Amino acid sequence: EAGVAQSPRYKIIEKRQSVAFWCNPISGHATLYWYQQILGQGPKLLIQFQNNGVVDDSQLPKDRFSAERLKGVDSTLKIQPAKLEDSAVYLCASSPLGRVENEQFFGPGTRLTVL
Amino acid sequence: GNSVTQMEGPVTLSEEAFLTINCTYTATGYPSLFWYVQYPGEGLQLLLKATKADDKGSNKGFEATYRKETTSFHLEKGSVQVSDSAVYFCALRANAGNNRKLIWGLGTSLAVNP
Numbered sequence: 001e002a003g004v005a006q007s008p009r010y011k012i013i014e015k016r017q018s019v020a021f022w023c024n025p026i027s028g029h030a031t032l033y034w035y036q037q038i039l040g041q042g043p044k045l046l047i048q049f050q051n052n053g054v055v056d057d058s059q060l061p062k063d064r065f066s067a068e069r070l071k072g073v074d075s076t077l078k079i080q081p082a083k084l085e086d087s088a089v090y091l092c093a094s095s096p097l098g099r100v101e102n103e104q105f106f107g108p109g110t111r112l113t114v115l
Numbered sequence: 116g117n118s119v120t121q122m123e124g125p126v127t128l129s130e131e132a133f134l135t136i137n138c139t140y141t142a143t144g145y146p147s148l149f150w151y152v153q154y155p156g157e158g159l160q161l162l163l164k165a166t167k168a169d170d171k172g173s174n175k176g177f178e179a180t181y182r183k184e185t186t187s188f189h190l191e192k193g194s195v196q197v198s199d200s201a202v203y204f205c206a207l208r209a210n211a212g213n214n215r216k217l218i219w220g221l222g223t224s225l226a227v228n229p
Contacts, residue, residue, distance in 0.1 A: 004158070042119075042204055042219025043159070056216060091158065104217070106158035 002026065004107035012113045018080040021110045023093030025073070031055075033104060034067055035091040036076050043091055050097070051077065072095050079112075087114045117142040121220035122207045128195055128227050136190040136223045138179075138205035146207040148172075148181055148188040149217070153202045162190075162203070166210075193229045 005024040013019050025032050031050050035043035046065065048056040049070040061066070062084070069075040079086055089111050093104040122137040140146065150162040157161070163172030168183035177192045188205060205220040 039222065042206070042221050043217075044219075045216050048216070093159075103161045103164075106160065108156070108158045 004092055004094055006090075006107035006110055008110055009108065009112050012115065014083055014115050015084055016081040017080055018078065019112065020076050020078045021090050021092075021112075022094030023075045023077070023107060025075070026094070026105055028096065029094035029105070030072070030097040031095045032069055032075050033091075033093040033095075034075070035093065037089045037091055037109070039088070046077070055067075067105055082112075082114045084114050087112055117146065117207060117209055117218045119205050119207055119218055119220040121203075121223055124202075124222070124224040126223060126225045128225070130197055130229050131194045132227075134190070134192040134195045134199075136205075136225070137202055137209065138188045138220060140188065140205075140207050142187050142207055142209060142218075144184075144210065145183070146209050148179070148205045149208070150177070150179055150188070150190050151204040151206060153204065153222070155201070159204065188223070191196055195225070197227045197229050200225055200227045 007022050033048050034046045036046050037043045046060045047067045049069045052069045065079055067077045089109040091109045092107045095104045118141045120139050147166045149164045151159045152162045153159050163174040165172040165181035168181050171180045179188050179190045202222045202224045204222045206217045208217050
């Protein structure tokens with residue numbers, strides 16, 4: 001079974017530039033998550049989708065971050081404009097519908113460096 | 116609110132040493148508890164979990180017991196290997212209420228030397 005795919009794996013941009021990340025979840029997984037992991041910290045949930053609807057985006061900085069999952073499969077996360085403090089690893093995870101304790105499967109992440 | 120506190124790293128051990136990584140939590144009710152592992156260059160993987168008090172999660176020689184009385188979920192392994200070098204994260208998820216998101220500890224880096 002293919003895992004969660006993310007691209008690119010690494011990205012370096014200058015502040016005020018825009019950047020987009022892509023995630024392809026495990027086939028059949030209805031729930032998709034985007035996390036931000038700053039060095040030395042645990043992951044912070046940015047947004048959670050169930051199919052193509054948003055379940056939780058309470059910690060998404062909506063003035064600069066946006067995310068979509070138009071067909072309920074792939075998802076993109078965009079930052080526009082980027083700030084220095086956005087330097088982090090952006091993790092995508094997916095899980096099947098059902099029990100709340102279902103495992104989340106994580107992709108390898110995209111490491112973003114903002115200069 | 117819900118929170119997770121885990122011991123600070125880095126932890127450095129010799130091969131075959133005994134490992135304990137402490138994790139305590141604050142939560143109302145009875146959350147589910149998880150240990151995730153992040154190997155160098157890879158994504159997070161679920162290592163083990165426990166969903167109710169006194170449950171023991173185990174996988175790959177690692178164990179953790181859900182202790183309600185001490186609000187703890189300490190990770191242990193009797194004999195570590197070099198391949199266990201990774202960052203370990205303790206996490207919880209509330210099983211009641213509207214907030215079901217995973218709450219994460221800061222992670223503990225483990226380095227095992229041959």
